[in-house]
Amino acid sequence: MLLRHAKSDWADAGTPDAERPLSRDGRHACTLVAEHFTDVGLAPDLILCSSALRTRQTVQRIAPALPPNVPVLTEDRLYLAEPEELLSRLRDVDDGVPSVLLVGHNPGIHTLAVALLPPADRVKIPTFPTAALAVLDLGTRRWAELGPACTRFASFVTPKHLRHAS
Structure with a gap:
């Protein structure tokens, strides 16, 4: 599972990038994403999170x-x-960990999500807005074998999609 942090607050231009908190819209998007996790039964066994405040708050x-x-x-x-x-x-994830939620930033998270998919599925993730969640299936592969075009597309949702679905 690849999750981009929710929208951050740019109100104080003097705040260092790594210390920007979530905005009001970002906090609301997290509520939608949390409901989606519950609704579809997503349950990571490990969460890897960037050290930025906005990812930790997400x-x-x-x-x-x-x-x-x-x-x-x-x-x-x-x-x-x-x-x-x-x-x-x-x-580097231990093979005893069945599922991982990686919470990070663009453009890295989007580029990774697309690269892990077979070429025909890459169009399913055209952009990766804040609080978007891509779920990719490793199948029977080990974590160490993760690489280009080796996963299967499971789902991709954005807060906008989740708002319209509810």
Whole structure:
């Protein structure tokens, strides 16, 4: 599962990028995403989260919809990470962990999501707005084998889609 952080607040231009909090719209989007997790039964076994405040707040806001005690690893290396770095981190996941939620930033998260899909499915994720969630299926592959075009498209939702669906 690849989740881009929810919309952040740009009200204070002096706030360092890594410390920008979620905006009101971002907090609302998290509620929609949390409801989606519950409605479709998504339950990650591990959460990998960028160290930015907006990603940490996104995880905090969707936490009520997640399994209790799911480990959350907040890592500096995921902050504004390039797709190669995100892929490298996912390849390091232990094979005993069936599912992972990676919470990060664009453009890395979008580029990674598209690259992991077969070419015919890449059009299913044309953009990756804030609080968008892509669910990709590894099938029987091990995490270390994760690479280009090796996953199966499961779903892709955005807050706009979720608002219209409710």
